[in-house]
Structure formats: C-alpha cells, structure tokens
Amino acid sequence: MSSQGPERKMGQNGIVQPLLTDLYQITMAYAYWKADKHDARSVFDLFFRKNPFNGEFTIFAGLEECLKFVENFKYSESDIEYIKQILPSHVEDEFYQYLRCLTAKDIQLYAVKEGTVVFPRMPLLRVEGPLIVAQLLETTLLNLVNFASLMATNAARYRMAAGKLKLFEFGLRRAQGPDGGLSASKYSYIGGFDGTSNVLAGKLFNIPVKGTHAHSYITSFNGFNEIKNKELAPVGGGPPQDLLELAVNFRTKLVSIFNVLLSEINDGELAAFVSFAIALPGNFMALVDTYDVKKSGLINFCATALALHHLGYRALGVRLDSGDLAYLSCVAREYFRLVAEAYRIPYFFDLLIMASNDINEETILSLNEQLHCIDAFGIGTHLVTCQKQPALGCVYKMVELNEQPRIKLSQDVQKVTIPGKKDVYRLYGEAGYALIDILQRTSETSPIEGRKVLCRHPFQEAKRAFVTPSKVEKLLLLWFSDGHICQPLENLQGVREAVEESLKILRSDIKRTLNPTPYKVSVSDDLYQFLHTLWLANAPIGELC
Numbered sequence: 001m002s003s004q005g006p007e008r009k010m011g012q013n014g015i016v017q018p019l020l021t022d023l024y025q026i027t028m029a030y031a032y033w034k035a036d037k038h039d040a041r042s043v044f045d046l047f048f049r050k051n052p053f054n055g056e057f058t059i060f061a062g063l064e065e066c067l068k069f070v071e072n073f074k075y076s077e078s079d080i081e082y083i084k085q086i087l088p089s090h091v092e093d094e095f096y097q098y099l100r101c102l103t104a105k106d107i108q109l110y111a112v113k114e115g116t117v118v119f120p121r122m123p124l125l126r127v128e129g130p131l132i133v134a135q136l137l138e139t140t141l142l143n144l145v146n147f148a149s150l151m152a153t154n155a156a157r158y159r160m161a162a163g164k165l166k167l168f169e170f171g172l173r174r175a176q177g178p179d180g181g182l183s184a185s186k187y188s189y190i191g192g193f194d195g196t197s198n199v200l201a202g203k204l205f206n207i208p209v210k211g212t213h214a215h216s217y218i219t220s221f222n223g224f225n226e227i228k229n230k231e232l233a234p235v236g237g238g239p240p241q242d243l244l245e246l247a248v249n250f251r252t253k254l255v256s257i258f259n260v261l262l263s264e265i266n267d268g269e270l271a272a273f274v275s276f277a278i279a280l281p282g283n284f285m286a287l288v289d290t291y292d293v294k295k296s297g298l299i300n301f302c303a304t305a306l307a308l309h310h311l312g313y314r315a316l317g318v319r320l321d322s323g324d325l326a327y328l329s330c331v332a333r334e335y336f337r338l339v340a341e342a343y344r345i346p347y348f349f350d351l352l353i354m355a356s357n358d359i360n361e362e363t364i365l366s367l368n369e370q371l372h373c374i375d376a377f378g379i380g381t382h383l384v385t386c387q388k389q390p391a392l393g394c395v396y397k398m399v400e401l402n403e404q405p406r407i408k409l410s411q412d413v414q415k416v417t418i419p420g421k422k423d424v425y426r427l428y429g430e431a432g433y434a435l436i437d438i439l440q441r442t443s444e445t446s447p448i449e450g451r452k453v454l455c456r457h458p459f460q461e462a463k464r465a466f467v468t469p470s471k472v473e474k475l476l477l478l479w480f481s482d483g484h485i486c487q488p489l490e491n492l493q494g495v496r497e498a499v500e501e502s503l504k505i506l507r508s509d510i511k512r513t514l515n516p517t518p519y520k521v522s523v524s525d526d527l528y529q530f531l532h533t534l535w536l537a538n539a540p541i542g543e544l545c
C-alpha cells in the first residue's frame with residue numbers, strides 16, 4: 001500500500017475510493033460504532049422504482065466497478081487524517097483505529113449479471129454483512145450503478161432504433177466532466193455502440209476508436225497553394241504522384257456528371273481533402289458540409305477518392321453534419337452511384353455515409369420512416385448526457401437486520417420497500433420469452449420448470465396469476481465473499497454480448513418506444529403475506545378526531 005492510499009486494482013477507476021461517499025455515511029458509521037451496532041448483520045437491497053426514458057426496461061451495468069470497489073475497500077492513512085478533520089474533536093481515537101482496520105471482507109454481495117435486462121423493484125444488488133460496512137458502501141455503489149445502467153440503457157435504445165447501422169459515440173466534449181465522459185464511452189459500448197472517438201476510453205477499455213475530422217480542419221485551407229507536399233506513393237510501390245493534380249483532373253470531369261460549375265466548388269475544401277488523404281490514405285472519411293454538400297463537398301470528395309483509387313487506395317466515405325440528413329444522404333448515395341457507373345468502380349456505390357449533428361433516439365426513429373441512405377451515426381450530446389432523462393433513481397434500502405425484517409413505509413405505495421432477504425427468479429414461457437420475474441424469500445424453494453407458481457402483484461391483492469414456467473433463471477448470484485470476487489467477470493465485449501442476448505428474451509411490445517407494455521415483477525404468495533403482515537404491524541391504527 002502506498003502512502004497515498006491503497007493500491008487500486010487493475011482497471012479500477014482511480015476516483016472510486018471509500019471517501020467517494022456522502023458525509024452522512026461516515027457520521028452514521030460513528031453512531032453505529034458508539035451504539036455497538038456496527039457488527040449487526042444487515043441486508044440491503046439496491047433497486048430502482050421506474051424505468052428510464054419512458055421505457056419499460058433497463059440494462060443493469062456497473063457491477064465490475066462495484067466488485068472492485070468492495071474488494072479494495074480500505075481507508076488510507078490520509079483518508080483517516082481527513083475524516084479526523086471533518087468529524088468533531090470528541091470522536092475517540094479508538095474509532096479511527098477501528099476505521100484503519102476496516103475492510104469489506106465480511107460482506108457478501110449478490111447481484112444480477114452485468115448486462116442483464118432488469119425491472120423496477122427487483123434487487124439488482126443484495127449486500128449482506130456488518131451494518132457499518134454495508135452502510136458505508138451505499139453511496140458509492142449507487143453512484144457506480146446509476147449512471148452505468150442509465151447509459152447502457154440509453155445506448156441500447158439507440159441500438160434498437162438504429163438496427164444494423166453503425167453507431168459511434170462522439171460525446172466527450174459535451175459529457176458531464178472527465179469521468180462522465182469515460183463512463184459514457186464505456187457503457188455506450190456495452191449498450192451496443194460500435195466505437196468511440198474517446199481515445200482514453202479506447203486505451204483503458206479496449207473499445208474501438210474511430211473518427212473523421214472537424215470543420216476547423218477544412219476551413220484551415222484556403223487554396224491549393226497551401227499544400228506543401230502534394231505527392232503520394234501508389235499502394236503497390238513506384239514513384240509518388242501528385243494527388244492534387246490527379247484530384248483536380250477528376251474534378252474537371254465530374255462537373256459535367258453532376259451539372260455544377262467549376263467556379264461553384266470550393267478549392268480550399270479540395271486542398272483540405274487532398275492533404276488529409278495524403279496524410280492518411282487508408283482512412284479517408286471526408287466532412288462534406290462545410291460549404292455546400294451538393295455543389296462542393298461531395299464533388300471534392302469524389303475527386304479525391306478517385307485520385308486515391310488511381311493509386312490503389314480505397315476511400316472510406318463521407319460525414320454529413322448539418323441540413324436534412326435523410327435527403328443529403330440520398331444525394332450522396334446517388335453521386336456515388338453515378339461515379340461507380342461512370343468509372344466502373346463498384347465499391348464506390350457502397351462508400352460509407354455517416355450522419356451527425358444533435359442526433360437522438362427520436363431523430364433515428366424519424367429517419368427510419370423516411371427514405372435515407374445513412375450507414376452510420378456519430379452521436380454525442382443526447383447520448384452521453386442522457387438528455388431525455390439525466391438520472392436513474394436506484395436506491396439502497398435496509399431489508400433485514402439481525403435476521404429481523406425491516407420495512408420502509410410511505411404514503412406512496414410504490415415507495416414501500418419489500419422486506420426481508422429475497423431471491424429473484426425469471427420465469428420463461430414456451431416461446432423463450434421472459435414472462436414474469438418473481439421475488440421470493442430466500443427461505444422458500446425455488447420455482448420449478450413445468451410446475452405452476454402463484455405470482456402476485458406486491459401491493460394489489462386482486463392482481464395475481466398462475467405461471468407454469470418452461471425455464472427458471474435465478475437472477476441474483478453471489479459475486480463477492482470471503483474478501484474476494486468469487487466468480488470470473490466477463491470482459492466488456494462479453495457484457496456487450498450479454499446485453500444483446502438479454503434484450504432478445506423480451507417481447508417486442510415491452511421494448512417499443514411508444515406506449516410499451518410494462519413487464520411484470522411479482523412476489524410469491526409467501527412474500528406477499530410476509531410483506532403485508534409486516535406493513536400492518538408497522539402502521540398503527542390512527543384515530544379520527
């Protein structure tokens with residue numbers, strides 16, 4: 001351990017440490033310790049009450065970070081010094097001595113597998129262990145699950161809207177600070193994006209990094225004379241050739257195909273394209289909307305791409321960043337078709353057309369209803385800031401202490417907690433779709449395939465149904481015990497695949513954007529009786545006067 005603090009585990013976010021918490025966790029810890037309650041055996045559930053984005057599903061993410069945090073939980077000497085400064089001076093030295101030795105080795109953490117589709121009220125994490133430790137974990141665990149799950153869900157929704165089209169996350173500049181930016185890149189990849197422009201995310205998480213160029217690059221060139229080195233060697237070897245001259249010659253021929261005047265085409269833009277192509281001939285994606293997409297950008301791109309082709313290179317495509325993206329993408333495809341035919345270069349027809357500019361889920365859904373030829377989207381602000389809903393409301397509630405159930409009552413029935421230590425099972429129907437999730441007390445036997453189970457609404461007595469599952473899946477698994485992560489963790493790619501698979505088990509009406517059908521999360525009859533008995537026991541009969 002260094003004097004700066006405990007060594008962080010490989011891949012663990014450096015900001016994630018025990019002091020990344022709310023002050024009240026530490027003052028409660030002291031009060032628990034003073035009251036000699038710190039070792040009471042507690043059980044906490046982490047869950048949310050409402051799906052985000054007006055949807056009916058959520059993707060659970062952040063588990064790996066939670067586990068690394070718990071495994072590594074230890075105050076450094078400088079943490080203790082700081083806590084001493086912020087707590088009152090009467091706090092005993094023994095407490096600090098106690099904190100110095102505190103770890104999460106007596107915690108058991110159960111959780112749903114990362115990348116699983118989850119629903120309101122089901123525990124995503126069940127944390128068991130000494131009250132003081134389980135309490136001290138609250139804020140950090142919530143922080144690690146809330147944004148990760150929100151982001152993965154947001155990305156999965158974009159993925160569903162975009163179908164097989166490519167999706168790239170371009171949001172770092174607009175993200176909620178550096179850590180928000182990194183998390184956004186990581187969890188949008190999990191949710192189904194194909195890559196990110198965020199280089200550090202690429203390095204840290206092994207996510208494909210992709211990019212084009214900015215308008216500033218195009219506007220930095222005013223004319224041909226600004227290109228110092230105009231030459232590029234052919235792919236197969238041989239003497240370098242003047243790429244600018246080649247592009248200018250092609251452009252002179254293209255004007256008749258596209259029916260524009262040479263004087264309407266911007267020379268600075270061609271100079272920028274040619275320069276970029278010389279620098280990166282295998283990665284030529286051109287931003288074509290700086291001046292005029294139809295009269296300049298696309299023609300300069302085609303001229304440069306033809307010049308590259310002449311030397312054996314293959315351009316990648318174009319990016320559109322303004323205007324009517326459906327219309328302009330069709331124009332671009334038509335230009336490519338004309339060039340493909342005129343020069344007999346079949347791949348030209350399939351050059352990539354990327355669209356960006358303030359795109360959100362609705363834009364993609366709207367584009368789906370229009371005629372468009374977009375192959376890929378570059379998405380920033382709406383994705384990474386989760387602009388449609390900026391937070392997921394996971395909470396962390398005590399459900400048992402020293403084997404006695406605990407319940408939190410509320411005027412709002414939705415906010416009443418489901419007491420006791422619970423397991424969660426997913427019951428599947430014949431067609432392979434998930435029918436319902438059921439919460440049970442851990443003391444109950446698990447549902448059995450082919451055997452009828454009574455599933456009850458937790459709060460509405462009349463709402464109940466028999467379900468005969470053709471498959472039963474236990475969702476809460478033990479991940480942390482005896483001070484260690486006790487199951488192998490999937491890598492990011494594995495979690496990404498888990499998201500894709502998990503969404504397949506949901507019927508499409510639950511996943512649709514407009515008025516989706518809610519998925520049912522039920523309780524067993526035993527848990528129903530337990531919950532309502534405890535509710536009544538904790539709600540004294542009032543008197544009207």
Ligand SMILES: Nc1ncnc2c1ncn2[C@@H]1O[C@H](COP(=O)(O)OP(=O)(O)OP(=O)(O)O)[C@@H](O)[C@H]1O
Nearest residue numbers: 321322323324325326327357358359363366367370
């Ligand atoms: N065909 C389309 N269907 C639905 N939305 C579209 C379509 N084309 C573009 N959009 C969206 O419409 C908005 C257009 O933005 P805005 O009004 O700022 O125009 P702009 O093209 O960026 O203009 P400017 O040339 O001034 O930059 C963007 O959010 C973009 O994603």
Ligand SMILES: O=P(O)(O)OC[C@H]1O[C@H](OP(=O)(O)OP(=O)(O)O)[C@H](O)[C@@H]1O
Nearest residue numbers: 170321356357358359378379380381382
């Ligand atoms: O629109 P977003 O979804 O946030 O995606 C990323 C945007 O960031 C870039 O430019 P920037 O917006 O910085 O400048 P621009 O609008 O002038 O292109 C890019 O050109 C996109 O427009």
Ligand SMILES: O=C(O)c1cccnc1
Nearest residue numbers: 170197210211212213378
């Ligand atoms: O590479 C790009 O095209 C890019 C990267 C970040 C933001 N906008 C665009």
Ligand SMILES: [Mg+2]
Nearest residue numbers: 321356357358
């Ligand atoms: Mg923009």
